[in-house]
Amino acid sequence: MRQEDETELARRLIAGDPAAFDRFVDHFRAKIFQYSWLMCGHREDAEEVAQDTLLKVFESFAQLREPERVRPWVFRIARNACLMKRRKSVYAPARELSLDELMPARDGEGEGRLQIADWSRLPDAQALDSELHDALGRSIAALPEIYRSVILLRDLEELSTEETAQILDVPEPAVKMRLHRARLAVRQTLDRHLRSRRP
Amino acid sequence: MTCREIFASLSEYIALELPEGACREIEQHLAGCPPCIEFTESLRRTVELCRGYRPAEVPEPLAREARERLEAAYREMLAARADRGSDPQV
Numbered sequence: 001m002r003q004e005d006e007t008e009l010a011r012r013l014i015a016g017d018p019a020a021f022d023r024f025v026d027h028f029r030a031k032i033f034q035y036s037w038l039m040c041g042h043r044e045d046a047e048e049v050a051q052d053t054l055l056k057v058f059e060s061f062a063q064l065r066e067p068e069r070v071r072p073w074v075f076r077i078a079r080n081a082c083l084m085k086r087r088k089s090v091y092a093p094a095r096e097l098s099l100d101e102l103m104p105a106r107d108g109e110g111e112g113r114l115q116i117a118d119w120s121r122l123p124d125a126q127a128l129d130s131e132l133h134d135a136l137g138r139s140i141a142a143l144p145e146i147y148r149s150v151i152l153l154r155d156l157e158e159l160s161t162e163e164t165a166q167i168l169d170v171p172e173p174a175v176k177m178r179l180h181r182a183r184l185a186v187r188q189t190l191d192r193h194l195r196s197r198r199p
Numbered sequence: 200m201t202c203r204e205i206f207a208s209l210s211e212y213i214a215l216e217l218p219e220g221a222c223r224e225i226e227q228h229l230a231g232c233p234p235c236i237e238f239t240e241s242l243r244r245t246v247e248l249c250r251g252y253r254p255a256e257v258p259e260p261l262a263r264e265a266r267e268r269l270e271a272a273y274r275e276m277l278a279a280r281a282d283r284g285s286d287p288q289v
Contacts, residue, residue: 013273014280016277021270021273025261025266025269029258029261030257030258033256033257033258034253034254034256034257037254037256038254043256046256046258047258047259050258051265051268051269054269055268055269055272058269058272058273058275058276059272059275059276061273061276062276062279062280099203099206099207100203102206103202103203103206104238113234114234114237114238116234116237116238116241117241119237119240119241119244120240122244122248124247124248124251128248133252133255136248136249136252137252137254137255140249140252151249155246155249155250156249156250156252156253158250176210176211179210180207180209180210180211183210183242183245183246183249184206184242186245186249187241187242187245190245190248191241
């Protein structure tokens with residue numbers, strides 16, 4: 001669902017439209033579940049975060065001054081609900097990713113050819129086979145939390161840098177830096193996966 | 200500009216967020232560096248794949264009790280708005 005449609009849904013919800021309630025719950029519950037699944041890796045936690053977030057959303061809906069900001073507003077609540085779980089991610093230990101480790105290696109010494117897979121025949125995300133889809137999911141899940149939280153909000157949820165910075169309480173330059181390194185790390189994992197596949 | 204400097208700025212480059220001068224410098228480098236073009240394309244594809252990615256996992260169907268709690272919270276929100284005399288037709 002596009003953000004414009006979510007805005008319209010939020011307006012109808014505030015106006016008391018019962019059909020909007022069902023649609024809002026179904027739509028955001030699935031989104032929050034998938035976000036918290038990728039954040040913490042526990043199905044039980046992800047189910048609880050989705051329920052806790054929606055309850056908080058309805059309890060505090062009056063605080064949503066601008067319906068067009070409903071997605072970042074919901075995700076800020078979801079982010080806090082994830083933090084309340086206080087359970088360590090099952091995925092990856094906290095660590096910094098350096099630019100150097102994310103650059104492609106070169107064949108041989110000095111200015112040898114960069115080791116990059118052939119990406120030209122890769123289909124789009126909807127057409128990925130299950131092996132590549134799983135590899136993509138694992139590469140996102142393997143990111144340290146500070147990078148994973150940014151790529152989920154910026155790329156998967158398509159929130160802006162400003163919105164992501166507000167949700168995560170970090171400065172915008174940090175969001176940009178973490179997003180870039182997260183993408184480079186995912187690229188590197190996929191590249192290795194592609195190079196290891198049979199032609 | 201070196202390849203490493205290019206790598207550091209590529210997300211902003213592909214999002215067209217760089218100042219014109221920096222963008223021009225990257226393009227000048229890319230024009231003479233096929234490996235960096237290849238790398239830039241692989242990063243662009245990575246961003247597209249991430250934007251289209253959705254996990255296969257979906258939540259269990261919402262239990263009746265859980266839905267009733269949400270409906271109750273929603274009704275309370277509407278009632279509180281009505282009590283404050285706000286126009287429900289937002």
